[in-house]
Amino acid sequence: MRWFMPCLINASPFQWRKLYRILKFGVLVIVSSLWVTACINHSSIPNQRSLDSSPAENCRLIHHAMGDTCVPANPQRVVVWGGTELDPVLALGVKPIAGSLNVLSYVKQKLPPQQWQGIVDIDGPQGPNLEYLLELRPDLILGHDSRIGPVYTQLSQIAPTVLDGSDDWKSTFRLFAETLNKTDQAQQVMDNYNTRINRFKAEMHHRLPFTISSVEVRADAIILDTSDSFALAVIQEAGLSLSPALNRYTSQTWALSKERLNELESDAMFLRTWGGITAERQAAQSQLKQLQTDPLWSQLQVVQQGKVYEVGDYFQGGGPITANLILDDLFKYLLSQS
Known part of the structure; x- marks a missing residue:
């Protein structure tokens, strides 16, 4: 705490606003996590473990920032949490059912409508809506640990969740391609x-x-x-x-x-x-x-x-x-x- 206080004292208005957003998001994550956990515990929606009665036959093991996750052989209901993480998924020809569509304006300004129309925006005023995410029943969630690492446990109860931990966009692309079973497309x-x-x-x-x-x-x-x-x-x-x-x-x-x-x-x-x-x-x-x-x-x-x-x-x-x-x-x- 001693090292943190001088940073606060000398912080610029820009840094204060950035800190405020981080703290606000942190509170949201905690509240949302408790809500999702409660809903899952009382929901009839099966989690990833019950979906895969024979994991070795029905899924592929993917190593990522949070450990190892068994993902569907060919996921059909993909959710992408994060604006920059949407890019590598769209590049592979996969249209998620939901994602952070409006974070970066280039998606709608530069890309053909057929590439993004129909993707549900899961972002709310305070960030992605976990309640709505639960209702969508995804079979795969993709994101980055810097954004959703704190709620990984809750997300992985909704669907198999793979988080990248790299700052290298090519590494992220390779991981998502492997997860989506699109390595040939990625190479092209x-x-x-x-x-x-x-x-x-x-x-x-x-x-x-x-x-x-x-x-x-x-x-x-x-x-x-x-x-x-x-x-x-x-x-x-x-x-x-x-x-x-x-x-x-x-x-x-x-x-x-x-x-x-x-x-x-x-x-x-x-x-x-x-x-x-x-x-x-x-x-x-x-x-x-x-x-x-x-x-x-x-x-x-x-x-x-x-x-x-x-x-x-x-x-x-x-x-x-x-x-x-x-x-x-x-x-x-x-x-x-x-």
């Missing part, structure tokens, strides 16, 4: 992605080294895509480099003050606003307009040269679909305009 998806990466590098090689900065404007902060972020992982795999001044930042120290806007100097910059709920999105758009009138912003050479490109919230994705959307922007802005 990655072969296509690697082909595009190699094509971009071949066409871009004469302009290297080429530096990139990538930033997200929120209502109360300017957030960097750091070298260990999803977007920069794709960008660096494509042969580009993070602006040198930004190498010292990590996912734990990603906020940039206006006084340090000069650190964004690069050969090109990708810019987006936070795409959360409507009120936050509007506030972020307002903040961006203010930023663009700030002299510290206007004097950046990358701004003056017109090398700032507005992109979408797929930059904070986590799978093959969003990785390819980032590649689309690299081709569009860095090659077609060169």
Whole structure:
């Protein structure tokens, strides 16, 4: 507790709001867990153990962040808890019965309607609705331990639950492909992605080294895509480099003050606003307009040269679909305009 108190005392308004959201979600998780446990104990819905009278014959054993889980050979009623976790599932040609459909706007803005229409949104104002999840009777739940690890026991009583624990999107994709029995499809998806990466590098090689900065404007902060972020992982795999001044930042120290806007100097910059709920999105758009009138912003050479490109919230994705959307922007802005 001693180490925690100075952090609270010196916390910025952005950090306070983030802490508040975490604490609020924690309370929700505890209450929801108690509710789900009570419902399961009094429900006629069979859990995964009673569904599989002969586990060795009717399911496959999958090793994941929370241990080993026996999953259906070909699951038909898949639920995906988490916005970024939806990407690898859709990329495999699987349409979940439910998921966090509205967390990232790219799903409805960039993907064909047939890929997402009919997916029930399980998110409520305070997060995914466990009560509704129980009613859906899924045969498989997918997610990440950082989001739903605390309620894994309750979820696994509703249906076999597999949680990824990696920060590497390719590792997540492999795990979900194995769980969904779609490893052949996954290999084809990655072969296509690697082909595009190699094509971009071949066409871009004469302009290297080429530096990139990538930033997200929120209502109360300017957030960097750091070298260990999803977007920069794709960008660096494509042969580009993070602006040198930004190498010292990590996912734990990603906020940039206006006084340090000069650190964004690069050969090109990708810019987006936070795409959360409507009120936050509007506030972020307002903040961006203010930023663009700030002299510290206007004097950046990358701004003056017109090398700032507005992109979408797929930059904070986590799978093959969003990785390819980032590649689309690299081709569009860095090659077609060169």
